[in-house]
Amino acid sequence: MKPHTERLQREFDEVIRHAGELVSRLDDAALHRRPSAGSWSVAECVDHLSATAEMHVRRFRRTLDAATARNGSNREKLSWRGRFFVYIMEPPVGRVRLPLPTSKLAPAEMRSREALMQRFGEMHRQLLALLDESDAFDRNRLRVTTPASKRITITLVDGFSLLAAHARRHLWQAERAAP
Numbered sequence: 001m002k003p004h005t006e007r008l009q010r011e012f013d014e015v016i017r018h019a020g021e022l023v024s025r026l027d028d029a030a031l032h033r034r035p036s037a038g039s040w041s042v043a044e045c046v047d048h049l050s051a052t053a054e055m056h057v058r059r060f061r062r063t064l065d066a067a068t069a070r071n072g073s074n075r076e077k078l079s080w081r082g083r084f085f086v087y088i089m090e091p092p093v094g095r096v097r098l099p100l101p102t103s104k105l106a107p108a109e110m111r112s113r114e115a116l117m118q119r120f121g122e123m124h125r126q127l128l129a130l131l132d133e134s135d136a137f138d139r140n141r142l143r144v145t146t147p148a149s150k151r152i153t154i155t156l157v158d159g160f161s162l163l164a165a166h167a168r169r170h171l172w173q174a175e176r177a178a179p
Contacts (some may be wrong), residue, residue, distance in 0.1 A: 004076045004157055005135045009128060011164040016124050018171050019046055026178060031113060035177045045174035046120055049167050052124035052147075056163050059144050060130045061153040067142050076140055084156025085146070091172035094173055103115060131160055 023031060026042060034041045040048070078086065134142075139156040146152045146162075154162065 008160050015167040016031045030179050042077045042174040042177050050119045051121045057126045085162050086165045091169045
């Protein structure tokens with residue numbers, strides 16, 4: 001297994017653990033309470049992470065289905081673009097505020113705690129399965145589009161790293177929304 005795969009598995013496992021602990025310690029009112037007008041509740045942050053993961057699962061799946069370059073180097077690294085995007089995505093959120101790229105990623109209707117965590121868990125299990133599958137490919141050569149623009153592409157290893165940083169960003173935001 002490549003070092004980036006192991007690192008990313010640990011990061012996604014931590015995201016799943018953190019979200020589960022955060023949601024489980026709050027009652028339903030606190031879970032759905034917005035700390036201020038225009039901000040997101042804990043539930044909305046978690047739901048956004050599920051929607052984002054779902055979008056990336058589709059993108060990563062299409063990329064892997066079309067890929068032919070197997071047995072890539074174990075010396076994967078983030079591209080300069082990937083390092084930049086990961087840097088701006090990492091918490092704290094105040095460092096760089098980003099507009100939501102599409103309305104599809106905005107939090108949906110309020111879900112029950114069980115439905116919220118079931119979707120979150122399922123999407124992140126699919127991401128982990130794709131990460132494991134992608135270990136057999138040269139992820140430095142496989143490219144995916146970014147949510148910001150279809151004209152901007154990043155490597156697949158950048159994409160997984162960016163998604164992990166994005167999850168940390170919104171869990172940081174969710175922690176601040178929790179009472």
